[in-house]
Amino acid sequence: xxxxxxxxxxxxxxxxxxxxxxxxxxxxxxxxxxxxxxxxxxxxxxxxxxxxxxxxxxxxxxxxxxxxxxxxxxxxxxxxxxxxxxxxxxxxxxxxxxxxxxxxxxxxxxxxxxxxxxxxxxxxxxxxxxxxxxxxxxxxxxxxxxxxxxxxxxxxxxxxxxxxxxxxxxxxxxxxxxxxxxxxxxxxxxxxxxxxxxxxxxxxxxxxxxxxxxxxxxxxxxxxxxxxxxxxxxxxxxxxxxxxxxxxxxxxxxxxxxxxxxxxxxxxxxxxxxxxxxxxxxxxxxxxxxxxxxxxxxxxxxxxxxxxxxxxxxxxxxxxxxxxxxxxxxxxxxxxxxxxxxxxxxxxxxxxxxxxxxxxxxxxxxxxx
Numbered sequence: 001x002x003x004x005x006x007x008x009x010x011x012x013x014x015x016x017x018x019x020x021x022x023x024x025x026x027x028x029x030x031x032x033x034x035x036x037x038x039x040x041x042x043x044x045x046x047x048x049x050x051x052x053x054x055x056x057x058x059x060x061x062x063x064x065x066x067x068x069x070x071x072x073x074x075x076x077x078x079x080x081x082x083x084x085x086x087x088x089x090x091x092x093x094x095x096x097x098x099x100x101x102x103x104x105x106x107x108x109x110x111x112x113x114x115x116x117x118x119x120x121x122x123x124x125x126x127x128x129x130x131x132x133x134x135x136x137x138x139x140x141x142x143x144x145x146x147x148x149x150x151x152x153x154x155x156x157x158x159x160x161x162x163x164x165x166x167x168x169x170x171x172x173x174x175x176x177x178x179x180x181x182x183x184x185x186x187x188x189x190x191x192x193x194x195x196x197x198x199x200x201x202x203x204x205x206x207x208x209x210x211x212x213x214x215x216x217x218x219x220x221x222x223x224x225x226x227x228x229x230x231x232x233x234x235x236x237x238x239x240x241x242x243x244x245x246x247x248x249x250x251x252x253x254x255x256x257x258x259x260x261x262x263x264x265x266x267x268x269x270x271x272x273x274x275x276x277x278x279x280x281x282x283x284x285x286x287x288x289x290x291x292x293x294x295x296x297x298x299x300x301x302x303x304x305x306x307x308x309x310x311x312x313x314x315x316x317x318x319x320x321x322x323x324x325x326x327x328x329x330x331x332x333x334x335x336x337x338x339x340x341x342x343x344x345x346x347x348x349x350x351x352x353x354x355x356x357x358x359x360x361x362x363x364x365x366x367x368x369x
Contacts, residue, residue: 012170032049037058047155097156115304115306121270122258234284236281302336305342311340326364327361
């Protein structure tokens, strides 16, 4: 039996990278504040926000620039819905997707930028369709949908640019003092125990994996720096220096069919399936999972719907025999189970393939100084 190792953002976080989407918010606002105080900020060049009279506010309140404090300051001058008075410090958000992201952030709610993109894209279509139903002007509705989608895609391009800059900074910081975990690497090659697979006879007890393949979903190269890597290693979403793939990856839903039915390629611009065709990595993955029975190991990936197309290919494959999760805690395990179940049409198959919590264990953590 082979083994497919899935690596997600939790793997990088365990190695000390500030790579959560909330960390991106901190990075973005710290950069805005820095540019304001140095006179380099230009509202016209930022498609997400407009900042008014903030520099005077910083000076009057004797606010010193600190990276970890910037987002808190901008939160204080964000007053959506209230009237604006000239000279008042104000953060205005004129991007619907960034408004959704920022409000979830300040309310302490989890968010995923790629999923927020897809939700906003489908909202545009649904809203303009309702307007068409009410007013009957199909041409105007089509023009407005395209106009709003072009704007959304431009905003997401900008978000992607800032996000990649943030991750490059984090990768460089990691390089200054890299930390690894030998025990974590040992998990990649551990034997398959009979309790994980009812097809292994108890007397045999374990089964050594024949081939091991890593699929890294991160843009960073932290996983590839481990010394004992298997021959099979796929950077499925590209790297920071090589065609990173950013977008939404569920072309199995009913809403996706609505995007196709718009008959305009702009609505499909950020769908991952088309970006997988840039190179042969996706086909290499398909070749591996169809070459023989395999077990899945999951390290730090939420397994959410933004990668549903790919996960359905893996989890529902008849060669996939069981799925073992290396969790952070029991709540993390349960959350992953909710997400993984969404990739199965047959819920009995889901229950059969999952290795239960009592036969999984926490992901080993590097010792961060």
